[in-house]
Amino acid sequence: MSKFWSEVTRLTEPYVPGEQPKVKNMIKLNTNENPYPPSPKVLAALKGAVDGNLRLYPDPTADELCEAIAKAYDVAKSQVFIGNGSDEVLAFSFLAFFNQGEQILFPDITYSFYPVYANLYRLDYKEVPLNEDFTIPVEQFFHAEGGVIFPNPNAPTSIGLGLEQIEKILQNNPDKVVMVDEAYIDFGGESAVPLTRRYENLLVIQTLSKSRSLAGLRVGFAFGNEQLIEGLNRIKNSFNSYTLDRLALVGAKAAIEDTAYFEETRSKIIETRHRVIGELRQLNFTVLDSQANFLFMKHGRVDAKQIFETLKEKGIYVRYFNKSRIDQFLRVTIGTDEEMNRLMEELATGILS
């Protein structure tokens, strides 16, 4: 605590990201990165953009990238907002659409950055308890005083919500913004982007970090009606005119345009997930039905924290949350088949015995 800190700084409770250990040859299944590299076309585009023009500011409106995203998702360019990772898009969205004194709603078990944003901006919030089976209690999100946010699929539960359920939440919050955080949507969920045409209160947030293998490039985006996108731009242009560097703009565009590579790698992850879920259940794990690139699972007998720590000693990093309701669960990113085989071996030949 310092006398120089503002009241806001004193009251923050900063987010703690998953470990980024500097250990060689580890198997990294703890922060939901994609096990496959970015598209070769992305790498080629990035190399091509490393030149003397880096002395010049980037396009502050990210025109070309907006156009590429609009084309790929069949929306108007004016319905697309770009940010420095979906975390920045979320940070702007909370400020752009939620008001102090009006309670916002999100699940009790969800992305742990939401309460951090709410604290930063002094927003009231209520954590709505998930159902016993970790599904979202849809009716509990009706008539929110300040607005709604939830991930679909939810994290860390991996469970997806159908569009008809999302429509109910939208219809029952006509005057408040409902944010659907689709960081993991490309691994089997049903995207709400088409609903942005019909619901002016819907903001859908996506990222290149997961399904496009570009966590290292920091690009996120949002879809919504023009009024919402204009609101986001007002906040962004009051904060930082140039949020994406020239390389990120070029790499992101190439990633969006390489549909074939995107389809190939996400299919591989879905296949691996399907196989591994079956094998884990045979080892007496309860594994929730996942529509994401990670699993949420607990063992019938062995303590989750113990499994987490033993795996870490073996060089396999997964994520453990010391939080009530989920402290017997592990979140495990879907890696390559080889990585998942190593995980299964370690589990089968020692940890669970």
Added chain:
Amino acid sequence: MSKFWSEVTRLTEPYVPGEQPKVKNMIKLNTNENPYPPSPKVLAALKGAVDGNLRLYPDPTADELCEAIAKAYDVAKSQVFIGNGSDEVLAFSFLAFFNQGEQILFPDITYSFYPVYANLYRLDYKEVPLNEDFTIPVEQFFHAEGGVIFPNPNAPTSIGLGLEQIEKILQNNPDKVVMVDEAYIDFGGESAVPLTRRYENLLVIQTLSKSRSLAGLRVGFAFGNEQLIEGLNRIKNSFNSYTLDRLALVGAKAAIEDTAYFEETRSKIIETRHRVIGELRQLNFTVLDSQANFLFMKHGRVDAKQIFETLKEKGIYVRYFNKSRIDQFLRVTIGTDEEMNRLMEELATGILS
């Protein structure tokens, strides 16, 4: 205006950056970019970092870059904060150290983003009038209720302030943060970074956009005592854990380490500036004494806006501010010698006649 906008969004008055025209072969002297490309070592480092590891998150603490900066500026690593351009560092700093209800001070003629940040966070501010000669009235910044920020050299005036004057401001605000925005310091000013060892209320903000030719990479940083840096990290980690992508981290480190190229290019700009100021004065321009990579000047007879528009027609972009006290001035970035010769020719052979 939309019913979905928060009160904050409704009240914002977003910053308008200088034009980034998509015109070929123009001479771009309007946004204070460096006319020389980044160091060849930066480009090589960037190319080397374009690989499959872009699938992984960057280091959220920017450890290696912090170390390189600390070494280059002879401070402790814990005294360095990194951001996505100095605009983001400024945005975090306003939130981290200034409080609602406590008036902050900055000059009336200065970087026009300051009032935008203040509006975003609902901070009270007073614009302190510069002296008639556009120098900073040092005593007017004593005993600020909420804190102080000014650029050194100031922009768009280009005039620098000596360290003994800055010390007076620091000594007369012992309980409030004084921010010195050194975006242009490397072109002849005297940096306040060494003062951070003695003044716990001093935050110095710099950028790679100008003197390191990397406006396109978006890297800024701040120096201050550990308490201030911890405050900035609390805000940053409540907003976005990963503000710099893997490429920006690598390119920035290479830029900081290539001292020889930095010295060479900034010397060239200082030399060009010296020559051009002499020539402009011969053409009846009043040119303020510049310690920056731009000039602030007005003609004895011809209207500034007219010069601005005629230059634009000729493909030469400079900056004009339609603002009282300075509406007869132009801000002109120092380009290459060839670019400045073209400017002088156009001025001498038509515009002023």
